[in-house]
Amino acid sequence: MALTLEQIAKLAGVSRSTVSRVVNDDPNVRDEVRQRVWRVIRETGYQPHAAARSLVTRRTQIIGVIIPESVTTLFTDPFFSLLLAGITAACNENRYHLMLSLFNSPEGSDAIYQRVLRSAYLDGVIVASATGDDPLIPRLLRDSIPFVLVGRHLDKRVTYVDVDNVSGARMATEHLIRLGHKRIATVTGPMSMLSAQDRLTGYKQALEAHGLPVDSSLIAEGDYREGGGIAAVRRLLPASPTAIFVASDVMAVGVLKALRQEGREVPGDIAITSFDDLPVATAVQPALTTVRQPIDDLGRTAVQLLLDLIHRPPDATSVPQRLVLPTELVVRGSCGARR
Amino acid sequence: MALTLEQIAKLAGVSRSTVSRVVNDDPNVRDEVRQRVWRVIRETGYQPHAAARSLVTRRTQIIGVIIPESVTTLFTDPFFSLLLAGITAACNENRYHLMLSLFNSPEGSDAIYQRVLRSAYLDGVIVASATGDDPLIPRLLRDSIPFVLVGRHLDKRVTYVDVDNVSGARMATEHLIRLGHKRIATVTGPMSMLSAQDRLTGYKQALEAHGLPVDSSLIAEGDYREGGGIAAVRRLLPASPTAIFVASDVMAVGVLKALRQEGREVPGDIAITSFDDLPVATAVQPALTTVRQPIDDLGRTAVQLLLDLIHRPPDATSVPQRLVLPTELVVRGSCGARR
DNA sequence: TTGTAAGCGTTATCAT
DNA sequence: ATGATAACGCTTACAA
Numbered sequence: 001m002a003l004t005l006e007q008i009a010k011l012a013g014v015s016r017s018t019v020s021r022v023v024n025d026d027p028n029v030r031d032e033v034r035q036r037v038w039r040v041i042r043e044t045g046y047q048p049h050a051a052a053r054s055l056v057t058r059r060t061q062i063i064g065v066i067i068p069e070s071v072t073t074l075f076t077d078p079f080f081s082l083l084l085a086g087i088t089a090a091c092n093e094n095r096y097h098l099m100l101s102l103f104n105s106p107e108g109s110d111a112i113y114q115r116v117l118r119s120a121y122l123d124g125v126i127v128a129s130a131t132g133d134d135p136l137i138p139r140l141l142r143d144s145i146p147f148v149l150v151g152r153h154l155d156k157r158v159t160y161v162d163v164d165n166v167s168g169a170r171m172a173t174e175h176l177i178r179l180g181h182k183r184i185a186t187v188t189g190p191m192s193m194l195s196a197q198d199r200l201t202g203y204k205q206a207l208e209a210h211g212l213p214v215d216s217s218l219i220a221e222g223d224y225r226e227g228g229g230i231a232a233v234r235r236l237l238p239a240s241p242t243a244i245f246v247a248s249d250v251m252a253v254g255v256l257k258a259l260r261q262e263g264r265e266v267p268g269d270i271a272i273t274s275f276d277d278l279p280v281a282t283a284v285q286p287a288l289t290t291v292r293q294p295i296d297d298l299g300r301t302a303v304q305l306l307l308d309l310i311h312r313p314p315d316a317t318s319v320p321q322r323l324v325l326p327t328e329l330v331v332r333g334s335c336g337a338r339r
Numbered sequence: 340m341a342l343t344l345e346q347i348a349k350l351a352g353v354s355r356s357t358v359s360r361v362v363n364d365d366p367n368v369r370d371e372v373r374q375r376v377w378r379v380i381r382e383t384g385y386q387p388h389a390a391a392r393s394l395v396t397r398r399t400q401i402i403g404v405i406i407p408e409s410v411t412t413l414f415t416d417p418f419f420s421l422l423l424a425g426i427t428a429a430c431n432e433n434r435y436h437l438m439l440s441l442f443n444s445p446e447g448s449d450a451i452y453q454r455v456l457r458s459a460y461l462d463g464v465i466v467a468s469a470t471g472d473d474p475l476i477p478r479l480l481r482d483s484i485p486f487v488l489v490g491r492h493l494d495k496r497v498t499y500v501d502v503d504n505v506s507g508a509r510m511a512t513e514h515l516i517r518l519g520h521k522r523i524a525t526v527t528g529p530m531s532m533l534s535a536q537d538r539l540t541g542y543k544q545a546l547e548a549h550g551l552p553v554d555s556s557l558i559a560e561g562d563y564r565e566g567g568g569i570a571a572v573r574r575l576l577p578a579s580p581t582a583i584f585v586a587s588d589v590m591a592v593g594v595l596k597a598l599r600q601e602g603r604e605v606p607g608d609i610a611i612t613s614f615d616d617l618p619v620a621t622a623v624q625p626a627l628t629t630v631r632q633p634i635d636d637l638g639r640t641a642v643q644l645l646l647d648l649i650h651r652p653p654d655a656t657s658v659p660q661r662l663v664l665p666t667e668l669v670v671r672g673s674c675g676a677r678r
Numbered sequence: 679t680t681g682t683a684a685g686c687g688t689t690a691t692c693a694t
Numbered sequence: 695a696t697g698a699t700a701a702c703g704c705t706t707a708c709a710a
Contacts, residue, residue: 002457002459004686004687004688005687005688005689006687014696014697015696015697015698016687016688016697016698017689017690017696017697017698017699018695018696018697020688020689020690021695021696024689028695028696029695029696030695030696033695033696045453045457047453047454047457047458047459048458048687048688049394049458049459049686049687049688050390050458050459050460051389051390051391051393051394051399051459051460051686051687051688052390052394052686052687052688052689052702053687053688053689054390054688054702055388055390055391055394055686055687055688055689055701055702055703055704056687056688056689056690056701056702057688057689057702058702060390062438062460075420075423075424076417076420076421076424076618077420078415078417078420080420081414081415081416081417081419081420082415084414084439085414085415085441088439088440088441089441089443092441092443092444092445092446092451093444093445095446095454097438097440097455097460098438098439098440099401099436099437099438099439100423100427100437100438100439101427101436101437102424102427102428102431104428104431105431105432106431106432107431107434112431114384114386115386115434116436118341118384118386119386119387119388119389120341120386120388120389120390121389121390121401121436226618226622253622257621257622260624279415279565280619280622282596283565283592283596283619283622283623284622284623284624285599285623285624343702343703343704344703344704344705345703345704353680353681354680354681354682355681355682355703355704355705356680356681356682356705356706357679357680357681359704359705359706360679360680360705363705367679367680368679368680369679369680372679372680387703387704388702388703388704390702390703390704391686391702391703391704391705392703392704392705393686393704394685394686394687394688394702394703394704394705395685395686395703395704395705395706396686396704396705397686
């Protein structure tokens with residue numbers, strides 16, 4: 001059986017309140033007493049009972065990471081591992097715990113929302129990559145649950161951290177333009193996601209800035225997965241592009257495969273740039289010229305914003321923070337710049 | 340402010356206990372009353388306060404997934420995403436919550452153990468892939484915390500689920516032997532991990548079963564990461580192998596890269612087989628002939644074993660379960676069987 | 679079948 | 695600076 005405050009108190013010859021003060025670093029304890037109590041705590045390995053504590057403090061020291069239903073199929077994308085790594089690191093540094101929830105339960109999104117978010121288990125949540133119209137967001141807002149979004153959102157009331165998708169996509173496309181390409185296609189992410197829309201915007205901006213036409217037969221919607229890349233290539237080839245900006249590395253892997261199958265050389269026949277700079281970008285041949293996004297930072301920043309939100313709840317005058325992290329182009333083999 | 344049992348009771352015109360009984364499906368409630376109470380609960384969106392509940396039940400409905408310090412560097416390996424996906428799915432189905440802990444905090448492994456495991460936050464834990472001598476295991480045993488290991492362990496008291504690493508490695512190696520190779524090298528995982536030892540054992544068994552010598556110059560220790568694969572190739576090439584069994588897909592990606600850099604063709608000059616069948620296995624060129632392990636099952640099974648353990652604690656006579664899931668060889672391009 | 683009341687291990691308020 | 699004591703919201707004997 002685990003020890004309680006009461007027992008530590010008895011062992012140290014003080015009252016329960018004093019032990020509580022010691023544990024919580026209350027300055028109102030005589031030094032000699034504090035030493036004595038700490039010694040007993042150390043010797044016994046006493047650890048406060050989390051549930052008892054949070055019943056009174058209304059804090060659990062747990063934050064949730066939620067993968068909304070709409071993106072659970074992407075969970076095994078390395079992007080999420082990297083994001084989780086950043087988040088857990090930041091949690092550890094702040095002595096917070098992390099609860100992971102995928103909202104794809106058979107019980108249904110609604111039930112799981114109740115179970116996870118209304119049971120007072122979480123001090124706040126990080127929503128990893130929602131679609132623009134995810135019903136989760138208004139609900140969190142309505143229930144006044146502190147939350148931070150990874151990826152931007154239109155509602156003015158939400159705090160978020162995003163990467164600069166527009167600039168990144170523009171760089172990747174301009175790089176192809178600089179290399180002399182005129183017929184540049186793009187494989188987008190699912191248009192329900194703002195990141196996909198933003199990357200498409202960046203692509204268009206680049207074309208327009210250089211007087212190139214935006215041709216809808218050169219635009220194919222993908223799904224951020226490998227299969228989507230493969231399918232997109234089949235739709236794109238008839239328009240004979242000489243280069244493709246693929247909106248994610250994972251899709252680029254599919255594009256590479258499909259192109260190989262069609263007997264096209266990369267970058268010889270068709271040049272490729274993509275987005276993310278996941279480990280797979282250097283695993284394939286040729287290695288991908290791609291836009292690096294600071295995924296670890298994204299996670300750490302989300303935690304930081306959330307803890308801010310938890311510790312000083314927004315008043316009427318405060319406006320939600322919106323952070324956008326920079327991206328950079330990493331040039332490798334797939335674009336043909338290095339031969 | 341969230342509602343309490345008391346308020347629901349008042350609204351439904353019954354006592355707090357009755358509401359509690361309804362919420363907990365106690366049969367001793369008149370049907371008419373049960374209906375009425377449920378209706379109020381539904382209308383108000385009442386959700387029991389988790390902390391209050393677990394303070395008395397001594398259960399949190401949370402299980403932990405722990406990545407021990409020794410393997411945190413491998414966390415972004417897709418293996419863990421896939422494992423986590425299986426675990427979360429099983430958790431959702433059983434209405435359990437999942438807390439994720441990486442034991443690589445600056446506070447130190449010891450402190451984090453105290454904080455995470457001794458605070459009564461977790462009903463039990465899944466330890467994902469420990470080294471054979473991880474100090475975590477004896478501690479969990481000493482503190483009688485229900486836990487399941489992913490990956491086998493020598494201590495008779497631990498419950499685990501593993502994949503058949505030995506057979507898998509044997510198949511992958513025998514496949515190369517069948518293709519006529521005589522000088523077959525291997526890149527192992529870190530020898531501190533039992534899975535790495537087992538895969539090496541399978542490799543040796545295959546050689547011995549076919550009267551081939553085990554030559555230590557054909558064995559190079561890796562680290563289950565890409566860099567380890569690259570480094571191993573440099574050590575192996577002087578022994579002029581015609582084939583290599585690489586103990587993980589991620590390392591195989593490194594091996595492929597290094598070989599390409601050395602101007603060796605795969606599978607023409609050197610044939611490759613590996614282990615895991617992660618998505619990356621089909622992303623690289625040539626696609627990897629590799630041993631598939633049922634990672635999703637591994638996760639689901641771990642949860643199942645853990646819930647068993649939680650719900651009926653082992654008595655003196657019961658012996659810990661040890662499950663070993665089968666593996667299968669998936670033949671693709673890297674072994675040269677299909678040209 | 680239902681209600682009353684004790685108690686889970688903390689923190690926080692109030693005396694001293 | 696320290697100690698009683700009353701919550702926190704729930705489950706669970708025990709009584710009725």
